[in-house]
Amino acid sequence: MTAGPQAGADAVVVRVDRDRCIGSGMCALSAPGSLALGADGLAEPVAGHGADGEELTPELTEAVDFCPVEALTLYSARGGHRIAPAE
Numbered sequence: 001m002t003a004g005p006q007a008g009a010d011a012v013v014v015r016v017d018r019d020r021c022i023g024s025g026m027c028a029l030s031a032p033g034s035l036a037l038g039a040d041g042l043a044e045p046v047a048g049h050g051a052d053g054e055e056l057t058p059e060l061t062e063a064v065d066f067c068p069v070e071a072l073t074l075y076s077a078r079g080g081h082r083i084a085p086a087e
């Protein structure tokens with residue numbers, strides 16, 4: 001069986017705290033393959049990537065780092081532990 005990147009040890013799940021998000025759109029610009037603005041103007045994971053995890057890319061790390069209100073959090077898709085930002 002071949003494991004794709006979404007099943008790998010480094011797969012991550014990105015979560016958006018929509019109570020914090022102010023809809024700046026920075027994350028959607030930084031990581032358009034992972035995050036987009038929804039119909040309500042707030043960020044949400046791109047369909048199909050939110051639940052099962054995705055490959056951790058520099059773009060996704062940058063999006064999390066530069067969110068002005070720290071609304072984005074990365075978790076390990078396997079262990080569920082928090083990866084970024086650091087607690």
Ligand code: SF4
Nearest residue numbers: 021022024025027067
């Ligand atoms: S960068 Fe942060 S505040 Fe801006 S849209 Fe993304 S999650 Fe929302």
